[in-house]
Amino acid sequence: GQNIDQPTEMTATEGAIVQINCTYQTSGFNGLFWYQQHAGEAPTFLSYNVLDGLEEKGRFSSFLSRSKGYSYLLLKELQMKDSASYLCAVREPYNQGGKLIFGQGTELSVKP
Amino acid sequence: KAGVTQTPRYLIKTRGQQVTLSCSPISGHRSVSWYQQTPGQGLQFLFEYFSETQRNKGNFPGRFSGRQFSNSRSEMNVSTLELGDSALYLCASSTDWTRLYEQYFGPGTRLTVT
Numbered sequence: 001g002q003n004i005d006q007p008t009e010m011t012a013t014e015g016a017i018v019q020i021n022c023t024y025q026t027s028g029f030n031g032l033f034w035y036q037q038h039a040g041e042a043p044t045f046l047s048y049n050v051l052d053g054l055e056e057k058g059r060f061s062s063f064l065s066r067s068k069g070y071s072y073l074l075l076k077e078l079q080m081k082d083s084a085s086y087l088c089a090v091r092e093p094y095n096q097g098g099k100l101i102f103g104q105g106t107e108l109s110v111k112p
Numbered sequence: 113k114a115g116v117t118q119t120p121r122y123l124i125k126t127r128g129q130q131v132t133l134s135c136s137p138i139s140g141h142r143s144v145s146w147y148q149q150t151p152g153q154g155l156q157f158l159f160e161y162f163s164e165t166q167r168n169k170g171n172f173p174g175r176f177s178g179r180q181f182s183n184s185r186s187e188m189n190v191s192t193l194e195l196g197d198s199a200l201y202l203c204a205s206s207t208d209w210t211r212l213y214e215q216y217f218g219p220g221t222r223l224t225v226t
Contacts, residue, residue, distance in 0.1 A: 041219070042116075042202060042217035042218060042219050042220060043155070043202070043217050044217070045214075045215065045216070087154075087155060089155075097167070097168040098167075098168065099145075099157045099160065099168045099170065100145075100157060101157070102147075102154055102155040102156070102157075103154065104154040105154055105155070
């Protein structure tokens with residue numbers, strides 16, 4: 001089966017650092033994606049990891065450990081505009097179709 | 113470059129009716145995927161089209177169907193609507209089905225079934 005777990009909600013303070021975890025148990029793996037979705041808007045792509053390690057992109061970094069079925073998204077120097085839902089998604093291998101399987105999302109609230 | 117567009121943006125239908133939603137991908141994108149988003153189930157994959165062919169299908173009943181035209185525009189249809197079909201329907205496009213890291217979502221169609 002396919003199972004992707006993320007915390008439902010998190011709260012952090014402006015200027016701080018927050019780490020959003022994602023664990024997955026899937027029958028195959030072909031990459032892990034993070035998306036940001038503001039209320040009432042479409043998801044926007046943040047990061048993509050297919051190999052173990054840390055990918056850094058400005059204030060956002062994403063880490064992957066395939067052996068542990070684990071990823072996290074790290075947001076530094078939090079801003080109020082970072083308040084949003086963060087979606088973790090695992091891609092199936094191409095020979096299984098290659099579709100994205102999403103977690104339920106983590107609702108992040110940034111407080112002043 | 114124009115983004116992904118979806119029409120209509122909002123729709124109210126009655127149980128038992130059918131509905132057709134439209135998605136126009138970014139120019140040059142040939143892959144279109146459809147997702148259903150609800151508070152309880154999150155974002156779930158419906159189906160994906162590439163070059164007018166359905167490449168992939170999620171675990172939804174046969175009431176949900178779609179197609180893609182030669183200009184890459186896509187439509188999805190839901191027949192015999194049920195209350196549980198109330199959701200935000202999102203489409204996303206990419207240049208091809210292997211390049212999901214370049215996938216862009218449209219604003220969605222909010223469907224309410226009464």
